[in-house]
Structures are given as C-alpha cells and as structure tokens.
Amino acid sequence: MSIYQDVVCTFCGSLCDDLEVEVANNKIVKVKRACTIGRNKLMHAQSDLASFRVNGQSATLDAALNEAARILSKAKSPLVYGLCSTTTEAQREAVALTELIGGIVDNPSSY
Numbered sequence: 001m002s003i004y005q006d007v008v009c010t011f012c013g014s015l016c017d018d019l020e021v022e023v024a025n026n027k028i029v030k031v032k033r034a035c036t037i038g039r040n041k042l043m044h045a046q047s048d049l050a051s052f053r054v055n056g057q058s059a060t061l062d063a064a065l066n067e068a069a070r071i072l073s074k075a076k077s078p079l080v081y082g083l084c085s086t087t088t089e090a091q092r093e094a095v096a097l098t099e100l101i102g103g104i105v106d107n108p109s110s111y
Helices: 036-044 061-074 088-100
Strands: 002-007 019-024 027-032 052-054 057-059 079-081 104-106
Touching: 019 036, 027 036, 052 061, 057 061, 079 088, 088 104
Parallel strands: 079 104
Antiparallel strands: 002 019, 019 027, 052 057
16 A cells, blocks of 8 residues: 655645545545545546447447547637646646647636
C-alpha cells in the first residue's frame, strides 16, 4: 500500500491541497481530509464499469474515440465546456486539443 500526502482535490474551486490518499493494488482505497463530495468523487472516479456508446449502441473504447475524433474534425466551432472537476494535467490536454481543432474553451463559472 502507498500513502500520498498533500494531494490536491480539483472537484470544486476550493482546491483543497492537504488530502491523504491510500492506494493499494493500483486503486484508491481510502481518502482522508476531503469533504464528502471530494472523497466520493475520488473513490468512485476509478470505476471498472466504464462503458462506451456510439449512436446509442455499445462500443469499444477505440470505436468511441474514433467517433469522437470524426465529430470533432467536422465541427465548425467545437466547444470544450466544464473541466472544473478535472486535473490540471487533463485541463492542459483539453486546451491543447481545443487549440488544435480551432475550438473554444469555456467553464461553468461563465454562466
């Protein structure tokens, strides 16, 4: 088991940076010093139940990614919205992709 100290929670604007996360067998097994929302998000963000759909039908990850790429490549002005509950690394990748496809980045605080 590994214990990670001073983990940052990105699930709200508070950005709590003092969480303690215990990991066993490559899975989060315990989260300390997080609010209920942060704890639940971290504990359940690793679900093995991921499923993918294309046109309402079950699909593989590759098929879903290919369809997403097809849709984005044809979009005139794609919008990447949200990102407030993602890591900074994921946000960096989303912004880079958005710039690459000529899209627009927005966040929930803009409404």
